Amino acid sequence: MAGPTNEQVLDALAQIHDPDLGRDVVSLGMIKELAVDPAGRVSFTFELTTPACPVRDRFKSQAQDAVGALPGVTAVDVRMTANVRPAFLRPKPSEILPGVKQTIAVASGKGGVGKSTVAVNLAAALRKAGAEVGLLDADILGPSIPTMTNSRVIPEQVNGRLKPIEAHGLKIMSFGQVYPGEQPTVYRGPMVGKAIEALMIQVDWGRLDYLVIDLPPGTGDASLTLAQAVPITGVAIVCTPQDVATDIAIKALQMFRKLNVTPLGLIENMSWYVCPSCGHRHEIFSHGGAEAAATRLGVPFLGAIPLEEGIREDADAGTPVVISRPESAGAKAFTEIASQVAARTSIQSFRQLPVINVH
């Protein structure tokens, strides 16, 4: 019995629906290098839009089952790969951050809710999944990324541009590296904006799948500069569960909405604490506040992260918890959230930016 035709294989694969992109995987162009040999062996490449795809394993088994059920098929060889697509369909590469495919901002409105910890672990989890990732510390006045990633190194200058510091497989750039030690950066608002622009323009970021941008608290200069300078793919908002944090997180989210930056969703940090002595689960900052706020605002809830001593210890020691203790509840939460963020980011690849023609 002869093997199936390519069309039959593609028809079978077209039954697989991407839950985030809302279309079948064939019309999305995810099936590549399809070959069917006379003995009925089918092989193809399944190219995901992100290596951190939350449905990677499900897609693989669905593809194997769908093709394997065709008459005449004796073997199915699925190669899973990923190719992050640039955010937005645009006529020409952007002038600022030209090699960066996706820019993901991490914001909170309120300070002290763990934005930088989330940004660092989000970047590290995307890197672990196989993506090329940069981490830009846009907190000019209170940079914490150098400590959290143990990258307190003064950047080298090559051809008038700064080279990001490499740590944990990430390319990292922070004002804390430019002005190390205990020297403060004392800037008024407009200078903060200039400094953030410099971190984008004067740094040789190279080719990146994702640039994670850790924003300072507030809805002022830093966030505004960023939203005006680059088309941000989306923004993830971090908050703790208590009202005083979710109230401000909502303001941050609404600010980005006004600037047409897509909210990727809300993340609840310090969501619960398991006491190491008694094993009892405490909800120190309450619980579920971010999810409730997300539902009310009609944005995705990306996940909850526990309050763990290990997360804090590893941040102080300079290694993201997703790398140092991948089996911990905190690391698993970060990894799951990174997948959700990557999936929501992929959706933006299919949006079109305005085209301007000046005659």
Next chain:
Amino acid sequence: MQITWEGGHMSSYSGEQLRWACPCAECRGEAGAPGRLSRVRSLPEEELRIQDVTLVGQYALQIRFDSGHATGLYTFSYLRALERADRSG
């Protein structure tokens, strides 16, 4: 200036119309103080000619006029509202 919106709708604006609608603080005024556009009755020709248009993030257009005036950021929602106001007025 012509805009084709995502839904297919097309809008058209003259340089003069956009210049008089400039939303910048100097033109509009701020903190209760009236702006330049409420003080002048006419603008010279070079103030009304569009030289260049650039995209700001993904929410607005920056319009530069021949005079060099370019401080106004016209958000997409403002441009849409401007067209409606013009049609009803």
